[in-house]
Amino acid sequence: MSLGVTLIVDGVPRRADANATLAASLLAAGITAFRRDLGGHPRAPLCGMGTCFECRVTVDGVADVRACLEPVRDGMRIETGK
Amino acid sequence: MARTADVTVIGAGLVGAATAVGLAEAGLSVDLYDAEFPGSGSTGAAMGHLITMDDTPAQLALTAYSCQRWRVLAPSLPEACEIDYCGTLWLASHPEELVGVRDRITAFAAHGVRAEVMEERRVREQEPNVCPGLAGAFWVPDDGVCYPPAVARALVDRAAALGAAVHSGERVTAIAPHEIHLANGSRRPAGAIVVAAGVHSPELIPGLPVVPRKGHLVITDRQPGLVRSQLIEFGYLHSAHALGSASVACNIQPRRTGQLLIGSSRELVGFDGRINRVLLNAMLERAAKFVPAVNSTRVLRTWTGFRPATPDKLPLIGRWPSLPDLWIATGHEGLGITLAPGTADLIVAGITGRPAPIDPSPYAPDRTMPTMTTAVA
Amino acid sequence: MRRVRHADVVVIGAGPAGLAAASAAAERGRSVLLVDQGLRPGGQIWRHRDEQALPSAARRLMARARNAGVKLVSGCRLVDAGSPNELVIDFRGRIDRHQTDAVIIATGARERFIPFPGWTLPGVTGIGGLQALLKGGLPVADTRIVLAGSGPLLLSVAAAVAQAGGRVQLVGEQAGAAALRRFAIRVLRDPAKLRQAISYRWACRSAPFRTDTWAVRAHGDGRLQSVEVSERGHLRSIRCDWLGIGSGLVPNTDLGQLLQCQVEHGAIAVDALQATSVAGVWAVGECTGVKGDEAATIEGEIAGRAAAGDAAGAGSTALQAARDSGRRFGRLLEETFAPRPEVLALATPDTILCRCEDVPMRSVDPGWTPRQAKLWARVGMGVCQGAVCGPSCTALFGWSANTVRPPLGNPSCGEWKSGLDSAD
Ligand SMILES: Cc1cc2nc3c(=O)[nH]c(=O)nc-3n(C[C@H](O)[C@H](O)[C@H](O)COP(=O)(O)OP(=O)(O)OC[C@H]3O[C@@H](n4cnc5c(N)ncnc54)[C@H](O)[C@@H]3O)c2cc1C
Ligand SMILES: Cc1cc2nc3c(=O)[nH]c(=O)nc-3n(C[C@H](O)[C@H](O)[C@H](O)COP(=O)(O)OP(=O)(O)OC[C@H]3O[C@@H](n4cnc5c(N)ncnc54)[C@H](O)[C@@H]3O)c2cc1C
Ligand code: FES
Numbered sequence: 001m002s003l004g005v006t007l008i009v010d011g012v013p014r015r016a017d018a019n020a021t022l023a024a025s026l027l028a029a030g031i032t033a034f035r036r037d038l039g040g041h042p043r044a045p046l047c048g049m050g051t052c053f054e055c056r057v058t059v060d061g062v063a064d065v066r067a068c069l070e071p072v073r074d075g076m077r078i079e080t081g082k
Numbered sequence: 083m084a085r086t087a088d089v090t091v092i093g094a095g096l097v098g099a100a101t102a103v104g105l106a107e108a109g110l111s112v113d114l115y116d117a118e119f120p121g122s123g124s125t126g127a128a129m130g131h132l133i134t135m136d137d138t139p140a141q142l143a144l145t146a147y148s149c150q151r152w153r154v155l156a157p158s159l160p161e162a163c164e165i166d167y168c169g170t171l172w173l174a175s176h177p178e179e180l181v182g183v184r185d186r187i188t189a190f191a192a193h194g195v196r197a198e199v200m201e202e203r204r205v206r207e208q209e210p211n212v213c214p215g216l217a218g219a220f221w222v223p224d225d226g227v228c229y230p231p232a233v234a235r236a237l238v239d240r241a242a243a244l245g246a247a248v249h250s251g252e253r254v255t256a257i258a259p260h261e262i263h264l265a266n267g268s269r270r271p272a273g274a275i276v277v278a279a280g281v282h283s284p285e286l287i288p289g290l291p292v293v294p295r296k297g298h299l300v301i302t303d304r305q306p307g308l309v310r311s312q313l314i315e316f317g318y319l320h321s322a323h324a325l326g327s328a329s330v331a332c333n334i335q336p337r338r339t340g341q342l343l344i345g346s347s348r349e350l351v352g353f354d355g356r357i358n359r360v361l362l363n364a365m366l367e368r369a370a371k372f373v374p375a376v377n378s379t380r381v382l383r384t385w386t387g388f389r390p391a392t393p394d395k396l397p398l399i400g401r402w403p404s405l406p407d408l409w410i411a412t413g414h415e416g417l418g419i420t421l422a423p424g425t426a427d428l429i430v431a432g433i434t435g436r437p438a439p440i441d442p443s444p445y446a447p448d449r450t451m452p453t454m455t456t457a458v459a
Numbered sequence: 460m461r462r463v464r465h466a467d468v469v470v471i472g473a474g475p476a477g478l479a480a481a482s483a484a485a486e487r488g489r490s491v492l493l494v495d496q497g498l499r500p501g502g503q504i505w506r507h508r509d510e511q512a513l514p515s516a517a518r519r520l521m522a523r524a525r526n527a528g529v530k531l532v533s534g535c536r537l538v539d540a541g542s543p544n545e546l547v548i549d550f551r552g553r554i555d556r557h558q559t560d561a562v563i564i565a566t567g568a569r570e571r572f573i574p575f576p577g578w579t580l581p582g583v584t585g586i587g588g589l590q591a592l593l594k595g596g597l598p599v600a601d602t603r604i605v606l607a608g609s610g611p612l613l614l615s616v617a618a619a620v621a622q623a624g625g626r627v628q629l630v631g632e633q634a635g636a637a638a639l640r641r642f643a644i645r646v647l648r649d650p651a652k653l654r655q656a657i658s659y660r661w662a663c664r665s666a667p668f669r670t671d672t673w674a675v676r677a678h679g680d681g682r683l684q685s686v687e688v689s690e691r692g693h694l695r696s697i698r699c700d701w702l703g704i705g706s707g708l709v710p711n712t713d714l715g716q717l718l719q720c721q722v723e724h725g726a727i728a729v730d731a732l733q734a735t736s737v738a739g740v741w742a743v744g745e746c747t748g749v750k751g752d753e754a755a756t757i758e759g760e761i762a763g764r765a766a767a768g769d770a771a772g773a774g775s776t777a778l779q780a781a782r783d784s785g786r787r788f789g790r791l792l793e794e795t796f797a798p799r800p801e802v803l804a805l806a807t808p809d810t811i812l813c814r815c816e817d818v819p820m821r822s823v824d825p826g827w828t829p830r831q832a833k834l835w836a837r838v839g840m841g842v843c844q845g846a847v848c849g850p851s852c853t854a855l856f857g858w859s860a861n862t863v864r865p866p867l868g869n870p871s872c873g874e875w876k877s878g879l880d881s882a883d
Contacts, residue, residue, distance in 0.1 A: 020595055021498065021595035023592060023595060024595035025596065028596070032682045033574040033681070035681070038816075043579060045584060046814070046847070047569060047584075047587070048584065048590070048591030049569065049591050050496055051846045052588075053841075053843045056842075062672075064869065068591065068595065069496055069497065069534070070756045071498050074707065080728055
């Protein structure tokens with residue numbers, strides 16, 4: 001795996017494969033709570049293909065971005081667990 | 083079926099549901115019919131704003147009374163009914179929109195409804211996401227919001243607990259003296275009959291002056307705190323008043339879920355429920371003009387619904403002369419959620435012969451009013 | 460600012476069906492726009508990061524589309540359509556309106572999930588979902604993986620996971636041994652499918668494959684730690700890092716519904732030339748019924764020709780026969796891998812049914828209509844608009860599909876608005 005870009009995940013810099021999707025990169029970084037349900041329980045990708053919306057995270061200030069459809073970019077800021 | 087109920091109510095929207103509860107509480111036996119399920123009609127498509135409106139003195143009297151009744155009802159409703167007394171903030175773009183507002187405050191006060199003028203600075207304090215440069219606002223703190231289909235469900239459950247027989251999924255095809263006909267071909271004896279079938283009431287009572295007035299609504303994803311009170315532009319009054327022409331107005335409602343519900347549009351196109359994208363665009367532009375942050379909210383769904391409109395913008399509540407013991411409770415246009423408890427009280431008073439809580443004559447279904455054609459023109 | 464553009468044919472979905480349709484139409488002189496929301500073309504089956512690693516059939520089809528002059532845009536979503544001639548497309552944040560004479564829907568399928576306790580835990584994914592994440596770069600080497608679901612996807616994903624170094628603890632197929640034998644006999648008659656099945660099984664040869672086996676409950680504290688499976692009537696617990704689940708695939712019909720196309724048995728209804736009930740709209744591949752990539756490619760070929768006005772070419776006997784054989788295979792898939800009653804009975808009253816709105820099973824009454832469940836209990840009201848719980852409810856309660864209203868895919872209000880008609 002080529003570790004090509006740096007993501008800022010909840011304030012912490014993480015290296016990621018430049019060709020990977022954001023969802024795969026976050027899972028690789030050990031993120032389990034992409035979002036939280038109404039009861040505060042963690043949720044993470046289910047479908048991997050844009051239909052379930054379980055992988056929603058905030059990307060560069062834009063809320064509810066589906067991480068499984070999002071390419072990674074160097075310097076991207078991600079907030080999880082909302 | 084051996085027993086003939088004292089009253090047969092046709093339609094379990096919020097109006098029929100509230101009426102069934104009122105009748106059952108008055109000790110009458112009730113049969114309640116709905117073609118689909120409680121709350122499935124206009125009630126299931128409505129914003130659920132509980133709002134004091136004063137297009138005419140009669141409208142003010144009934145909305146104010148009904149809002150009081152909501153206050154009593156609200157604490158007994160389940161959580162799913164999402165009651166929230168968020169108030170209404172009427173946004174004025176131009177100073178002339180606030181002309182005459184003192185008289186409105188006085189008129190509201192006469193009905194025990196608090197209202198005040200709010201200057202621009204305070205509007206922005208209360209609603210930081212409202213655009214700058216407004217002339218001010220008219221603030222009605224006692225208005226609220228509910229989730230209408232859940233209220234209809236809760237009230238029908240309550241009526242059932244009081245002994246009412248609820249027939250969901252049973253369409254009434256015709257009414258006759260002391261008898262109703264069902265879609266499955268059977269006939270049921272009836273005592274008094276209350277038609278509360280919303281926009282479909284004219285199918286049971288030909289000639290009833292009710293037409294469907296279509297509206298669009300847009301629901302967003304959860305974004306709590308963006309808007310705190312229900313925001314309506316003053317132009318809404320005109321949009322609601324002018325029956326004939328298609329119109330839009332800014333009407334943004336914060337839901338208990340943290341979502342925004344965005345309206346409103348009005349047009350007369352029969353029962354065509356398709357999305358009119360030109361009107362929808364204009365509607366969303368209006369919303370974004372007053373709250374620019376609306377543009378960044380994510381949209382889940384758009385739908386349309388039909389308001390049961392009458393030529394003179396007042397509901398039809400009371401006896402209808404074509405059959406003995408036939409009562410009508412419909413024609414509430416964009417206020418049927420607000421007006422359901424008050425309507426129920428007037429119908430119960432009529433049927434039981436008890437004194438009415440407010441003067442019922444302005445809403446008498448056989449009052450003189452313009453024909454639909456003149457009203458639309 | 461909004462721009463209005465034109466393409467003779469717009470194809471939505473760049474999987475095998477969409478690629479074939481776009482190529483066939485472009486080769487007949489039509490200007491073709493091929494739109495896909497994924498990062499790269501290929502759809503679910505040919506999802507990739509490196510095109511060179513794809514099977515030759517995939518590379519050939521992608522090259523064909525390029526050579527034919529298809530304009531392919533990835534990472535773009537159809538947001539709305541006022542009519543089949545007016546499509547609103549989100550090009551990575553910029554909204555364009557596309558006018559077109561022909562629309563070909565090739566939006567594929569999604570996984571069907573039957574809720575069971577613990578299925579919302581992080582680490583529980585779709586079987587296809589796990590494959591997609593893997594192809595998206597998820598490292599699985601030395602992780603423990605259980606796959607428990609139904610259908611041919613199980614083996615292909617087990618193979619992919621094993622090849623990536625994952626330790627597959629169990630491949631559980633809920634269908635019974637007898638049903639699977641009948642299915643195998645049909646596959647034996649098709650050399651290509653047989654070769655594929657053998658290669659998959661070879662790739663994950665160290666993983667136990669069990670029929671009559673399904674996940675009963677997922678355990679974990681904030682993340683999946685183990686799964687309890689029912690393996691041929693016996694319960695046992697397996698520690699694992701990933702659990703892939705899914706009871707087969709269901710067609711993605713939302714775009715067809717938005718365009719008012721007739722939907723039958725959960726699939727967009729089409730005629731012999733893949734035309735839908737709406738003039739100017741064709742549908743191809745899994746959105747018209749699940750049947751695999753080969754049949755999807757053939758359907759794409761037929762519709763691409765038809766949409767370009769080549770009805771004779773679209774009606775060619777060879778193509779029609781191949782397509783009909785694909786449809787028969789699809790029916791066999793449906794029969795073989797239908798969720799069994801024990802699986803449909805796994806959810807407890809507390810199990811979440813609608814994941815977007817956190818609606819538990821106990822809040823709904825199977826006797827309701829889907830609209831009633833939505834209005835009374837918020838089932839399907841959330842951001843996925845019933846894409847996940849809709850098929851669950853159909854399997855569990857026999858409910859019909861959710862209605863579709865614009866917009867599609869949760870765009871921002873501003874984006875969507877910029878694609879709507881304005882009066883001036
Ligand atoms: C977009 C929109 C927004 C709105 N916003 C608000 C708001 O914010 N506040 C407000 O107060 N009002 C609002 N309204 C108005 C409100 O929705 C209606 O006035 C109200 O729902 C009318 O209630 P109803 O019980 O009379 O009619 P419905 O809710 O339509 O109930 C009639 C019932 O009768 C049943 N029925 C019909 N025909 C038959 C038959 N032949 N046999 C048996 N059953 C039958 C139907 O199935 C239905 O359930 C809005 C309306 C729309 C369209
Ligand atoms: C206060 C409130 C909040 C809500 N919040 C949400 C929410 O968060 N998320 C959400 O998804 N929904 C929400 N809804 C909407 C609700 O679930 C229904 O979608 C809505 O009541 C009306 O239904 P509908 O028109 O969308 O379609 P349906 O309920 O499916 O159908 C209603 C009628 O519309 C007709 N219809 C459907 N589609 C079309 C079409 N394309 N053209 C013409 N007619 C059509 C149908 O034939 C049917 O007769 C909310 C409703 C209310 C009242
Ligand atoms: S994982 Fe389902 S939408 Fe991204």
